[in-house]
Amino acid sequence: MTTFRRRTVLQGMGVSALATALAGLPVFAQDRTAIRIGYAVPKTGANAAGAGISTTPNYLLWVDDVNKAGGLELSKLGVTLPLEVVEYDDRSSSEELVRAVERLATQDNADFILPSWGTGPNLASGPTFDRFGYPQLGATAVTDMAPDLAKRWKHSFWLLGGGHDYANALVQLLVKQREAGTINNKVAIASVADGFGIDLSKAATPAFTEAGFELVYDKTYPLGTSDFAPIINEVSGLGVDTFVAFSYPPDTFALTQQSVVANFSPKVFYLGVGTAFPIYPGIAGPNHDGVMGVGGIDPDSEKLAAYFERHTALNGQAPDSWASAITYASLEMLQQAIVRVGDLDREAITAELSSGEFDTVIGKVKLVDNQLRALWTVGQWQGGKFVGLAHTERDGSRDPVVPKPAWVPAA
Amino acid sequence: MGVASARSVLVAHPHPNPPHKGEGVLLCLSNHRSAHMLFSAILTGLVLGGTYALVAMGLTLQYGVARIMNLAYGDIIIAASFGAFVLFTALGINPLLGMLIVIPAGFALSWLIYAVMLQPLARRSRDRGRLEGDSILATFGLLFVIQGVALVIFGSGFMSYSFLAVPVDIMGTTIAANRLLAFVLAVVFGLGLWLMLTRTRFGTVIRAVAANPASAPLVGINVDSVARFAFAIGGALAAAGGVVVSMYLTFSATMGVIFTMKALIVVIMGGVGNLMGALAAGLILGLVETLVASFIDPGLTLAATYLIFLAVLVVRPQGLFGKAAR
Amino acid sequence: MMKLALALIALVALAFVPAFAGPYPLGLGIGILGYGVLATAWAMFSGPTRYISLATVAFFGLGAYTVAVLADVLPYPLVLVVAALVGLIVALIVGLATLRLAGIYFVIFTFGLTELVRQLVTYYEVNVTRTLGRYVFLPLEPEHIYWQLLALLAATLAIAFWVRRSRIGLALRVIGDDPVVASHLGVRITRTKLTLFSISCVIMTLAGAIQAPRWTYIEPSIVFNPTTSFLVVIMALLGGPNRLFGPLLGAVPLFLLFEWLSANFPNHYSIILGLLFIAIVFVLPNGVLAAGDSLWSRLTRKAVQS
């Protein structure tokens, strides 16, 4: 936190803002004392909770890591500069976010702008990043449109895959289990009626059907639902071995607790966003073990373990085991691209991000068409870690435990 | 079940024990499993509605007696949830005992808020319209302050803990003990409040102010202190609601407004200032939610809630139990 | 005549802002114009009648959705026409449904209505189109949006001006003061309320439609964000909803204040904003409405003297 130097940017807004905009002064290297990193993240409003877990802590950690290491070396300019931060609250609103990005680009002359949290905000700010030529490292956006978007906005990078990636991986994993005879043919799906839930259920429904599964329940519930008893009561009578919920964090937690209460303990219990959160084991108690969800990490990676430690030390909370590591990796990519290019030429850095190979906490990363294709897609809580069971490019780090242990009734 | 299977296109519906392939709702309901589902839906609906009613009773008291449309009501609830959370996780105090601390704190805080912030507004405004405008703006500000303090102390993350998440069996339907407890508490608080309002002298005074604040002083009632007390009782109920809710819901610092709006809907649907109205409206909304989720489509629960609410107002513009305006 | 000329000059001057303002000031301009339109349109109905509507964002969102749905199918101007029609139809339905409601019942009804619209749009998208987000790829730059909003604001102010001078405006004020007297004087309450409510809502719908291309991506939680409705109410109340320029007078400083706070105090934004609100209510001893009025009368007095 000490590295923050927030400029009081807006003094006498109207006139001075205009004046600065008109001037648009080029900043010369010899005047520089720092590389300016700007970001607008939701600190209030509906998205604040999500950003507070996957996005903001990683931005803080990265800035801290870089500055502790003495800053970034810009070889062409012959300097090593620390990072300074300009941060805004986008108030969970696309309109505010777009304006904040415009402001970071043109008023604050940020050298790099880090994206906000979530699929919608990343899409909403895509054109603005592109217009001003800033690379956009979309580490918390899940969209099947990624290939199109990457073509449309040359500066955009899509690092968290699309609904199909996660849905197909889950189905493939379950097909193997069915072949092994551990689960029956019946699947129930409940999805939150919001971007994430719909994207995944849209991909999952046909994938399950094509794989010969019988979808005995496939419905959505509205954002903000707190009582899942009706869904669980209905599903528990349908004889399914596999329950899949493409859910959001509050729902994920409530579904777990209410399934335990209803003693609905299917062999495969898969939940959406929130399963990979560090607080999940605390909420589910002993019952977190064996729960599957979206995301996952490689439990054998020492680098990742070190990242978890640093993150916990700085932020007072562990990172989640899905988007957090990818967010941090995206920052490492940016860092390495800057050092390789040797100055702050954003076009060159964007090109390097597209084509280079990077060494990150999630291993070696090379983007394909501006997308990260090497992703952990299905994870499961095993021995206190949310281990990756399925990866888009390599084998899982662990075998799935199916059936999961039966629920332990809460004390 | 029948309706559900007819609506969801992609679902192939095997009946576990098909008696006769049920067509239509009635046939399906005659089916034993569906009858059981109906019973369990009604039970869970009542339990959910109990929480709504509990949360709304405090607001109806605040608006009905103190004439304050308190937009920060939900944030008091969340603040109480945080209180229960801290007591439970840091000090190991179980939420039921925690209530003994949190509820008086809610009472005191609301008393203070009214005395310091709202009373001057109430005193200076002659007509009700102006107080309404002022109180909307002031409590809108209060909402941000409470939320901001919670954000600074607790951050924006999700909070949840597990308390009494054990199943209770009621005639074959399992319900979480914490939810049942919430229902019981709603009934206890509702009954207690109702007895206080109808059986005590002070309750009569409160009702007199609610019915006619202008002429209450004529019979020697100090409207200021009654309003302050009612506002504080409302705050205590909000705190009770907050503790109860924290036992089974995931909450975060920014969720207060959701509770405010839900409570307002219940209050308005029941009729402003009417406890029975709040109770009835809360239960109706809870029932509608679970019945729609069980028999039509979970995707339509909130739509149905609002539809019922709007329909009630179209038919009875003064709410279920409200007195006709003018 | 003099005032009209001044207004026209101001309009032309504002139209040239994009020529020399950078993207960020232009973005600010879009935000201010957007809220200015919404607050002025809101006050057109809610000012005289004192019916506090929280349905602003329902119409705003419907406009945005209409653009998202039809942008690829119809030419853009036609899309705006359709959006206006959608707004009109919904406004008539809502207007008829709320005729008997007053006070807090009206307030919460309009809120519930917004949520219902949002839930229904969500349900439709999820179950019929199987996508939730929609993309708006229109070749519209920020300055185009700015100009459209400026034109809309000018039109809104012109309509508001005309309403204030016409019988329908007086009818609305009479209804706001005492609907019983109004009906006994021969005011057609239903027709008057519906007309003004519809005009106001159509403008809100257009404001949403015009701003939609700026976000590229649209989903219910983005365009039906209830905060917008609250902000519009606060802005209009603060500026004085019964003055022609009152709502604008509230929208501009509040918008800039929000911007300034979220930029300079991103971690304490909520607390400071909240305290400011409470302070505003207290510092203006006669209540916010009266303060808006007295400020206004001071301004106009000066204008008359000069």
Add this chain to the structure above:
Amino acid sequence: MTLLSLHNVTKRFGGLTAVNGLTFDLAAGETVGLLGPNGSGKTTALNMISGYLPVSDGAIALSGDTISTLGPERIAHRGVARTFQLVRALPSLSVGENVLAALAFRKEPVWGKAAEARIGALLADVGLAGRADQPADSLTYIDLKRMELARALASDPKLLLLDEWLAGLNPTELRAGIDLITSLRQRGITILLVEHVMDAVRALCSRCVVMNAGTKIADGPTSEVLADPEVIRAYLGEDHA
């Protein structure tokens, strides 16, 4: 010629019958007092005539046309104007605008320059000359009553309903008020007057209708009606009969 006729008009509020089978006629040009003790249903009857309350039963006709199915604005357009028991000014409007509101929404609206002249004349008629720009909520009680009367007259009514318009005035004001109403009567306006001030009733009304507990108990020339033992009993209670 009959202007207003009530036939068997009844109003029930839930279980309570406020007006029960009320029947009487008003000839054009007549000034009639509607009397009765408090709670006898006079104001309710007036409210039904003006359309504020729907009738539960029976019918009201104006110049032979049924009006009891119409809303107050339609009835107003047919030439019925009224004042209210508790003065209902439009507080956020000026005195002139209060009158303008009546001119602007008549069947043949008066607006603009023409309206300004009419407002001046109407205010002068009721003794409020030159006070058009004053805020309505700054007026005294008697002036509010005057303004309300001007507002009612602005619609050029055929039938004027006055609900205790003279109540609460001091003797001087009362004298002026009676004169004012007398002048209206001379203009040919038919007036139905709910009133407790007996001196005024005697001075103004040729005929009276008396109600008690929702039913009509007397109808006839003022002096006869006021001497009727049943009327006296109704007003003063059993002991005085």
